[in-house]
Amino acid sequence: MTTRAATGPGLDITAIRKEFPILSQQINGHPLVYFDNAATTQKPGQVIKALTDYYSGYNANIHRGIHTLAEKATKGFEETRVAAQHFLGAREKEEIIFVRGVTEAINLVARAMGSRLLKKGDEILISGLEHHSNIVPWQMIAEEVGASIQVIPVSENGELDLSALDTLLSRKTKMVTVNHASNSLGTINDIETIIDKAHEVGALVMIDGAQAAAHIDIDVQKLDCDFYCISGHKMYGPTGVGVLYGKREHLEQMPPYMGGGEMIREVTFKKTTYNDIPYKFEAGTPNIADVIALNEAFRFISRISKDSIRRHEAQLLDYAARQLTRLKGVRLVGTAREKVSVQSFLVDGVHPFDVGQLLDARGIAVRTGHHCTQPLMEHFGIEGTVRASFAVYNTQEEIDAMIEGISRIKGFLQ
């Protein structure tokens, strides 16, 4: 990359790019431009190294071993728990549960909390911006107990219409579950207001932080949410690992989600007593390697600082939106005032799949389709969008390459 790329707000983007080995490759004869970060981010060397160090140096099953390797693995695993506690601003490390990702976290809460909390006639409030993973688990439990799903509507620019909260929330509302930021449109939701209003009617609140974790400072105590979850792979960490935060009072009264090893205190054929939190929810051998490497993702983010990441990405987002708008026949989808670095758009007369295919031919990775938010796409009367999402290692030059690619497509197909 050229010098312009390196003149971010205090960040040396050229140096940061060098930390991501995957970025230096050519795709279809062009330098890789990776704009699919909302799906998964790339991984810095320190995360990759943590994985290989673990497997080549101290792979062992954790918690019950007394040998040296088991000690070392357990220490690394539990250190990540403390790091996650600090990353999310949780009061105690016992409030941190390791899961596979946000999808599992939501399923865990819907199942374990939902079965305890919900009864016939109760309501679960979600939003029109939700990913299928924050819709379907709630539909499943709602159907089982006879509860119903209510939806916070979405305005034209892709913001939630919070004026509807007063009519949507009632004593029947037992659970409110919304994302911190939308994966399709990037909208940052005013979760503070949602949490406060939900608590006023006695509902619990779960926040899906999948799209927020790499961009926005999170303080679960300040937010006062009941549950918050993140996925490691969307914040420079490995796949298959995520974190569920829950307030101790809720986690303690929730029944276990899965049975097995680790989650028990004592097992007899007559009765089993369960372990304390967090282990009650961590049945079986966990994803030790990825949990340990997740700590390096926390370290990477804290070294660069979320504030710097956010400022750099905001510049990219603003630049991309302006450049896209200048192209005739390109329409932005999702223009909320507060956004993470996600820009969805449509090219008139060209299907998103075709845009994606042609951009890929030029080495540019974007996502196309409904982004697992079919109800939202239906709301806008579209089948899907092209989505470019930016991370700390992206540059303006890369956006220029995408704009040039789209210009060619327009010239060819329109």
Add this chain to the structure above:
Amino acid sequence: MSTDETQREIIDEFSLLDGDREMSVMYLMELGQKLPALTDEHRTDVNLVKGCQSKVWLATTLKNGHVYFSADSNTAVTKGLVSLLIRIFNGHLPQEILGADLFFVKEIGMDRFVGTQRTNGFAAMIDRMKKEAEVLKSNAGVRA
């Protein structure tokens, strides 16, 4: 022209593009644009090819024992893909379509420039066309 001859013609055309991915995709789209439009009466759910991520409608007619397909899609690349099959199959007897070995797919390296998902969709199109030919063949047998 036999189905093999048409396939060799397609292979020659794509070989001019020298494996350039962007050119290949654009050429495919261009071929799709030339495909005659499908009338609204044929854009039915029955005519939708199952197994494609894009929407593909396929209509089949028989003229003097020869099969003629017409098709449309909501995406340009897919329209290009189906246009290749129409070019190879149209005007042939059902048994010729059933017996055709589609060697051009591998020869032009289609999976390299359209990806696995679309290659799967493409297989679904071929499957559907062969099934249509099978039905026409057995119908003809009944009439005879």
